[in-house]
Amino acid sequence: MREIIEVEHLVKKFGDLIAVDDVSFKVVEGEIFGFLGPNGAGKTTTINILCTLMRPTAGRASLNGFDVVRQQNEVRRSLGLVFQDPSLDIKLSALQNLEFHAGVYNIPRSVSRERIEEVLKMLDLWDRRKDVVQHFSGGMRRRLEIGRGLLHYPKVLFLDEPTLGLDPQTRFHIWNYIIELRKRENITIFLTTHYMDEATVADRIAIIDHGKIIALDTPDALKRMVGGDIVTLKAENAEAAVEEIRHHYNIEAQRGSEGIFFEVQNGEEFIPTLVNNFKSGLYSISVRRPTLDDVFMKLTGREIREEEGGAAVMKKQWAMRQARGGGTRFH
Amino acid sequence: MNNLRGVYIVWYRDLLRFWRDRARLISSFIMPFLFLVIFGTGIASSVMGRAGDGDFDYIQFMYPGIIGMVVLFTSIMTGVSVVWDREFGFLKEVLVAPISRTSVAIGKALGGATIATIQGIFMLVFIPFAHVSMTVGEAFLLIALMFVFSLSLTSMGLFIASRIKSMEAFQVVVQMVLFPLFFLSPAMFPTQFLPAWLGTAVKFNPVSYGIDSLRQVVLGSQESAMFGIELFGYRMPIVLDIAVVALFGIIMGTLAIRSFRVQE
Numbered sequence: 001m002r003e004i005i006e007v008e009h010l011v012k013k014f015g016d017l018i019a020v021d022d023v024s025f026k027v028v029e030g031e032i033f034g035f036l037g038p039n040g041a042g043k044t045t046t047i048n049i050l051c052t053l054m055r056p057t058a059g060r061a062s063l064n065g066f067d068v069v070r071q072q073n074e075v076r077r078s079l080g081l082v083f084q085d086p087s088l089d090i091k092l093s094a095l096q097n098l099e100f101h102a103g104v105y106n107i108p109r110s111v112s113r114e115r116i117e118e119v120l121k122m123l124d125l126w127d128r129r130k131d132v133v134q135h136f137s138g139g140m141r142r143r144l145e146i147g148r149g150l151l152h153y154p155k156v157l158f159l160d161e162p163t164l165g166l167d168p169q170t171r172f173h174i175w176n177y178i179i180e181l182r183k184r185e186n187i188t189i190f191l192t193t194h195y196m197d198e199a200t201v202a203d204r205i206a207i208i209d210h211g212k213i214i215a216l217d218t219p220d221a222l223k224r225m226v227g228g229d230i231v232t233l234k235a236e237n238a239e240a241a242v243e244e245i246r247h248h249y250n251i252e253a254q255r256g257s258e259g260i261f262f263e264v265q266n267g268e269e270f271i272p273t274l275v276n277n278f279k280s281g282l283y284s285i286s287v288r289r290p291t292l293d294d295v296f297m298k299l300t301g302r303e304i305r306e307e308e309g310g311a312a313v314m315k316k317q318w319a320m321r322q323a324r325g326g327g328t329r330f331h
Numbered sequence: 332m333n334n335l336r337g338v339y340i341v342w343y344r345d346l347l348r349f350w351r352d353r354a355r356l357i358s359s360f361i362m363p364f365l366f367l368v369i370f371g372t373g374i375a376s377s378v379m380g381r382a383g384d385g386d387f388d389y390i391q392f393m394y395p396g397i398i399g400m401v402v403l404f405t406s407i408m409t410g411v412s413v414v415w416d417r418e419f420g421f422l423k424e425v426l427v428a429p430i431s432r433t434s435v436a437i438g439k440a441l442g443g444a445t446i447a448t449i450q451g452i453f454m455l456v457f458i459p460f461a462h463v464s465m466t467v468g469e470a471f472l473l474i475a476l477m478f479v480f481s482l483s484l485t486s487m488g489l490f491i492a493s494r495i496k497s498m499e500a501f502q503v504v505v506q507m508v509l510f511p512l513f514f515l516s517p518a519m520f521p522t523q524f525l526p527a528w529l530g531t532a533v534k535f536n537p538v539s540y541g542i543d544s545l546r547q548v549v550l551g552s553q554e555s556a557m558f559g560i561e562l563f564g565y566r567m568p569i570v571l572d573i574a575v576v577a578l579f580g581i582i583m584g585t586l587a588i589r590s591f592r593v594q595e
């Protein structure tokens with residue numbers, strides 16, 4: 001098992017702001033490595049340093065054995081990237097965008113022609129290949145960007161929120177292709193995402209907050225940190241309910257966007273007991289296995305998206321992407 | 332090899348975009364046409380046309396200036412395209428690609444210069460309007476000059492664009508640089524009658540030498556002698572004009588390449 005990404009004490013400051021704060025980790029060849037964290041945690045900044053777009057303030061990092069500061073050309077040759085923000089030439093057609101990419105990555109003509117066809121068909125864009133990207137929908141553009149990132153079969157593929165704004169079917173479809181390609185070409189994948197289910201495709205996940213890695217393990221091991229099951233309930237009087245749970249079961253319940261929630265062993269057996277004895281009015285109750293959200297909550301005391309309000313913000317982010325990249329503002 | 336391929340691909344993309352942009356192709360005729368036919372006729376029929384000794388033909392005079400104007404303004408568009416690429420994110424795709432930053436900058440400069448030269452060549456259709464005649468050899472020399480001139484100017488545009496990150500700021504800088512470069516040159520009026528302080532500014536303006544070289548080819552060096560630039564009492568010959576333009580281009584090109592290589 002070779003370490004294909006090595007990061008040691010990496011720091012990136014923007015003025016007074018410390019975007020990446022003494023981060024160290026290693027990624028093994030062939031692995032899917034996930035970066036999970038709230039907005040502004042430093043995920044994109046770390047990727048920018050690893051792919052030579054930014055210079056670290058301190059620390060060192062290498063990719064495929066090459067130093068990201070001193071051996072930039074070699075590093076660039078080893079990686080593929082799907083940026084978080086739009087990065088297509090919207091004045092060119094889908095085909096021309098891919099041909100440009102094949103050109104700069106030195107894929108021979110005969111190979112690139114086949115591969116472009118394969119990728120465009122997989123992404124359901126083959127019929128639209130000659131259309132100017134400007135006329136594409138947001139989802140179509142995103143698909144094209146993903147296809148472009150994969151086109152040259154990089155050693156390491158960075159996916160920065162790759163499926164933001166795509167419908168579940170398309171996400172599923174694209175992931176199948178990526179995972180298949182990874183096996184076939186032994187590609188290492190570095191992923192950042194806000195979708196919890198997407199994060200669980202990762203072999204290992206680093207949870208990052210305020211520029212620091214606060215946990216790094218397999219998804220299952222991370223979830224085990226939470227301990228038991230998560231019980232969520234909605235009550236007539238939230239305060240009274242929290243108080244009652246504390247009094248009767250000695251459990252410190254918390255209030256979040258979904259309602260009141262707490263951890264407990266054997267949630268299914270606990271619920272009937274709770275319901276039978278509950279004094280306050282109860283609207284709903286449910287039990288579930290812990291998710292990575294809960295892990296983040298456990299580690300930081302915050303919900304991963306509480307400052308943003310979940311789905312609504314994702315829509316907003318997506319709208320911003322659209323506004324920025326979809327611009328017919330400039331001629 | 333890798334670097335050459337990079338230059339070629341970056342250059343090719345700019346040409347593709349130019350070719351696709353029909354609106355720009357058409358508009359590239361309209362401005363010069365308005366200048367030559369309306370502005371030119373207007374001036375020629377008023378004070379300036381009459382002030383000469385009878386054989387001063389203003390439209391003939393301004394024609395090489397208009398070619399210079401087209402080359403100047405089109406070249407600056409290369410800088411605009413870099414700022415756009417940054418704004419739309421495409422620049423990142425270019426900057427993480429395994430081609431050197433130097434070849435990106437050179438490809439961009441060559442692409443912009445090619446487009447500017449093509450637009451300059453379009454101006455040759457106005458030859459009949461401008462009461463000038465040229466041999467085929469002169470036409471080729473003119474085209475070569477346009478290319479050297481525009482390569483210098485695209486390098487300058489790239490240098491500015493590599494320093495200035497937002498479209499708004501770039502537009503401000505362009506207004507502050509482009510218009511003085513244009514008006515403080517012999518493009519639209521003979522400069523030998525200017526007051527000394529303006530006349531000096533003209534001599535410090537590299538664009539003046541580019542325009543002068545175009546005029547020497549179009550009108551012939553004898554006929555254009557009276558409009559030429561004088562340094563230390565000597566009239567600049569075409570070779571020295573070109574040398575000034577080329578030197579300016581080399582300085583700008585070096586600066587542009589250097590600042591393209593700087594990382595955030």
Ligand SMILES: Nc1ncnc2c1ncn2[C@@H]1O[C@H](COP(=O)(O)OP(=O)(O)OP(=O)(O)O)[C@@H](O)[C@H]1O
Pocket residue numbers: 014017019037038039040041042043044045046084
């Ligand atoms: N070029 C820059 N100049 C100044 N500050 C920056 C720059 N890029 C990022 N930052 C700051 O660094 C911090 C980390 O940003 P980064 O983009 O890495 O976050 P992220 O984890 O990718 O967040 P998101 O989930 O929203 O994409 C933020 O506070 C951001 O404002």
Ligand SMILES: [Mg+2]
Pocket residue numbers: 043044045084160
């Ligand atoms: Mg990000």
